[in-house]
Every structure is written in C-alpha cells, then in structure tokens.
Amino acid sequence: MERQERLIYLDNAATVFPKPDVVLRTMMETYQSLGVSPGRGGYDLAVMASEMVTDVREHLCRFFGGDDPERVIFASNASDALNLVIQGMIEPGCHVVSSRLEHNSVLRPLHHLQEQGLLSYDLVGSDGEGRIDPEDIARAIQPSTRMVIVNHASNVIGSIQDVEAIGRVCRNRNVTLVLxxxxSAGLVPIRMRDWGVSVLAFTGHKSLMGPTGIGGLVLAGDVDIRTTRFGGTGVDSESLVHTQSYPYRLETGTLNCMGIIGLGAGLEFVEQEGSDATRTREVALAKRLALGLAEIPAVRIHGPSGWDNRLxxxxxxxxxxxxxxxxxxxDGDYGIAVRTGLHCAPLVHQELNTFPQGGVRFSIGPFTTGDDIDSAIAAMTEIGGVR
Ligand SMILES: Cc1ncc(COP(=O)(O)O)c(C=O)c1O
Incomplete structure (x- = not known):
C-alpha cells in the first residue's frame, strides 16, 4: 500500500488535531487586539480583557451546568486542575476512593500523597465493559472518605460512566464527587448540578477544541478547596494572604489569555456542531474501524462490546x-498516527491483561473521514495479515 501524502491523524484522545480554523483565527485576532493582562489594569483595554475572561467563565459554567461563573477556575490542563483539587481538599488521615480506570493525573497525585502519609486510598475496578458499579463505590466509602474521583470516560477503551448513579451514592454518603x-467534555453533554458532581476537572485541548495549556475546574456552590499555590491575583495586593474569594483563591499569576480566548472559541464551535452530533459521527467511524479490524484474525480488540455510552x-x-x-x-509505512503503550492509564491495561506493553490506540476526532478509517483498516490488514 502507498504511503499517504497527508498524515492520517488517529490520536485525537491525546489532543484533537487539527484545531478548527475559526479557533486559530479567533485566537490570533483577539489576542492581537486584546492581549493585555486581564484583571490587572484600570485602562479600557485591560477592562475589556477582563470581560473576555469573564465571558468564557460564564460560558463554561453554562456549558457544564455549574452554579456560579466565579467558581470556574482556570488552570493549565486537567492534570494541573486535578492536582489543585486533590491537594487542596485532603485533610490529615483522610481517605479517597477512585478507580482503576483513572489516568495518571489522578493515580500519581494519590500515590505521592499516600507516600507522604497525607492520605490513604482505595481503587474500585470495573466490569468487562469498562463500567464502574456505583455499589462498589458505596462499599469503598469509609467514614474518613473525603472524596470520590472518577473519570467520565476512559481514554483507553472509551467507556462512559453512569455519573448520575455515582453522584447519588456520593450525595447519600455526603462525599465530594470529583469528575x-x-x-468526554465536548462529546457528552454534562449536567454537573443535576448529577451531583461537586468538582469537575476539564482540559481545553481535546474535544473542547481549544489549544493546549488551558483547562480548569468548575466547583459547585457548596464546595471549598484550600489554596495550595500562592501569588499575585491582581486584587488585595496589600495583604500577604492569598485572596480567598473565587476564582482568585485557586489562580495565581497572569492568566493564559491566549488559551482562554481559544477555549471560548472552541466552546462556540462545539455548541454549533452539537456534542451529541459530533459523538454520533465519531462513533459511526469507530464502529466502521472495529468491523474492519475484526476481520483480521491476529487483531484482538479491547473495550466494551457495544457502542452505546462509549467514545x-x-x-x-x-x-x-x-x-x-x-x-x-x-507511522513510517502508512503515515498513520496512533498512540501505543499504556496511555498514561497503566491499571486499565492491567485489567485488559495488556500490561506492561500496552496496546495500539486509534482515536477518532472531528476531522476524521471515512477514507482515513478505510486506510487504517487496509494498513492493519497488511500488518496483521502476515501474522
Ligand atoms: C481521562 C484523562 N484524564 C486526564 C487527562 C490529562 O489531561 P491533560 O494532559 O490535558 O492534563 C487525560 C489526558 O489524556 C485523560 O485522558
């Protein structure tokens, strides 16, 4: 088979690529006219930059079904946001419940804090379909459990969790649910308040269509997170105590203005396209890929058996x-980019019996075409056919 001229990018679970033209254009144009430090100066342009940031906070709050735009916190990405919440919520002797489906952005902070004697944790498993049983979470909760942390969708097998059911368990037991x-953001409509989610951690550069370097948290009205990073906020500068009102409480230094502009434009793109419509289109392509790969005897496919509730x-x-x-x-022979190995989620691979070598992950994005999928099937037929 001929190597493609164009890269066939099937690594969208790592980051969506390319980004919509409108996002890149908006970033360039808005930053060119508004790229001053938001929330710091009293001059008109600084006020306009602050308003732009506030608009994106409001947009994110609406988009995720949050309580209050001031409780939308900007961070660098989901890993950074998860560190903020995990480190800012633990108390001496506390316990955390999470799952074996988690990314290292959850597993590593938990491990390090446990090593330092600052918390203990238990991880629940999943069934053969990659789903967590909310009853397992209920059983793992102890009197000292401070929070339950789960992902909405797995980055290895795409399984989507029943967050509403997990939220009910957490509410009944009075435990904070961190999602x-x-x-999933940008592909599955998220109703944070209705689902009983206390803290939501997002990243901008995947299906929210923004650039890298921007992500954050959305906090419910009744949850408080301790400040674990300190610095300038542009307000209360006379005090050595870090500003305790939100969003400043969890933000330090000059915001990533370029990232926030891009995230705002990404959100608009996502809403125009429709999260459900995008996921339906992507899942149809994934099914086509799965059907083609299933014809290759040497290929073993992992993950849920069906495509409902799956990315x-x-x-x-x-x-x-x-x-x-x-x-x-x-990559070398066919110009197809995929991600191999453990995908920063080693315990999922233990569950799949693919640890430590991991697997080959194909992840479809908004710009993947049927031809891309057919090329991937043809390439895999050649690679797998000789086994
Ligand atoms: C489920 C999940 N959580 C967290 C992250 C971390 O996101 P980021 O790399 O943007 O911090 C990823 C990234 O792949 C992920 O798939």
Missing amino acids: DVAQ AVLTINVRDMVPEDVGAIL
Whole structure:
C-alpha cells in the first residue's frame, strides 16, 4: 500500500488535531487586539480583557451546568486542575476512593500523597465493559472518605460512566464527587448540578477544541478547596494572604489569555456542531474501524462490546507484535498516527491483561473521514495479515 501524502491523524484522545480554523483565527485576532493582562489594569483595554475572561467563565459554567461563573477556575490542563483539587481538599488521615480506570493525573497525585502519609486510598475496578458499579463505590466509602474521583470516560477503551448513579451514592454518603471530564467534555453533554458532581476537572485541548495549556475546574456552590499555590491575583495586593474569594483563591499569576480566548472559541464551535452530533459521527467511524479490524484474525480488540455510552476510542493488540512496532509501522509505512503503550492509564491495561506493553490506540476526532478509517483498516490488514 502507498504511503499517504497527508498524515492520517488517529490520536485525537491525546489532543484533537487539527484545531478548527475559526479557533486559530479567533485566537490570533483577539489576542492581537486584546492581549493585555486581564484583571490587572484600570485602562479600557485591560477592562475589556477582563470581560473576555469573564465571558468564557460564564460560558463554561453554562456549558457544564455549574452554579456560579466565579467558581470556574482556570488552570493549565486537567492534570494541573486535578492536582489543585486533590491537594487542596485532603485533610490529615483522610481517605479517597477512585478507580482503576483513572489516568495518571489522578493515580500519581494519590500515590505521592499516600507516600507522604497525607492520605490513604482505595481503587474500585470495573466490569468487562469498562463500567464502574456505583455499589462498589458505596462499599469503598469509609467514614474518613473525603472524596470520590472518577473519570467520565476512559481514554483507553472509551467507556462512559453512569455519573448520575455515582453522584447519588456520593450525595447519600455526603462525599465530594470529583469528575474528570478530560475525554468526554465536548462529546457528552454534562449536567454537573443535576448529577451531583461537586468538582469537575476539564482540559481545553481535546474535544473542547481549544489549544493546549488551558483547562480548569468548575466547583459547585457548596464546595471549598484550600489554596495550595500562592501569588499575585491582581486584587488585595496589600495583604500577604492569598485572596480567598473565587476564582482568585485557586489562580495565581497572569492568566493564559491566549488559551482562554481559544477555549471560548472552541466552546462556540462545539455548541454549533452539537456534542451529541459530533459523538454520533465519531462513533459511526469507530464502529466502521472495529468491523474492519475484526476481520483480521491476529487483531484482538479491547473495550466494551457495544457502542452505546462509549467514545470513539479503540485499543487493540496484534498477535506476536509489540504495540510500539505496530505504531512505528503505521507511522513510517502508512503515515498513520496512533498512540501505543499504556496511555498514561497503566491499571486499565492491567485489567485488559495488556500490561506492561500496552496496546495500539486509534482515536477518532472531528476531522476524521471515512477514507482515513478505510486506510487504517487496509494498513492493519497488511500488518496483521502476515501474522
Ligand atoms: C481521562 C484523562 N484524564 C486526564 C487527562 C490529562 O489531561 P491533560 O494532559 O490535558 O492534563 C487525560 C489526558 O489524556 C485523560 O485522558
């Protein structure tokens, strides 16, 4: 098979690429006219920059079904946001419940804080379909449990959790539910308040269509997070105590204005396209890929058996081949970009029995075409056919 001229990008679960033209254009034009430090100066342009930031906070709050735009906190990405909440909520002797489906952005902070004797935690497993049983969470909750942290959708197998049911368990037990929506935001409508989510952690550069370097938290009205990073906020400068009102309480230094502009434009793009419509389109392509790969005897497909409540993420293995080699051949010989290895979620691979070598992940994005999928199937047929 001929190597494609154009890169076939099937690594959208890592970051959506390319970004919509309108997002890039808006970033450039708005930053050119408004790229001063927001919230700091009293001159007109600084006020306008602050208003732009406030608009994006309001937009995010509406988009996620939050309580209060001032409780939308900007951070660098989901990892940064999760660190803010985990480190800012723990108390001596506290316990955390999470799952084996989590990304290292949850597992590593928990591990490090446990090593320092600052918390203990338990991880619940998932069923063969990649779903967490809310009853398992209920059973893992102890009197000292401070929070439950789960992702909305797995970055390895795409399974989407029943957050409403998990939220009910947490509410009944009076435990804070932290939801990592890094993969699902922009593809699954999220109703934070209705679902009983206390803290939502998002990243801008995946299906929210923004650039890298921007993400954050949305906090429910009744949750408080301790300040763990201190610095300038542009207000209360006479005091050495970090500003305690939101959003300043959890933000330090000059905001990522370029990122916030891009995230705002990304949100508008997502709403115009419609999250459900985008996911339906992406999942149809993932099904087509799965059907094609299922014809190759050497290929083993992981993840849920159906496509309801699932994102367009497909992880596979090829018999007798190291995933890295499959990725290198796809890239080198066919111009197809995928992600191989453990996908920063090692425990999911333990569940799949693919640890430590991991798998080959194909992840569909908003600009993936049917031809891209057919090229991937043809390439995999050649690679897998010789096994
Ligand atoms: C489920 C999940 N959580 C968290 C993250 C971390 O996101 P970021 O790299 O933007 O911090 C990712 C990234 O792949 C993810 O898939």
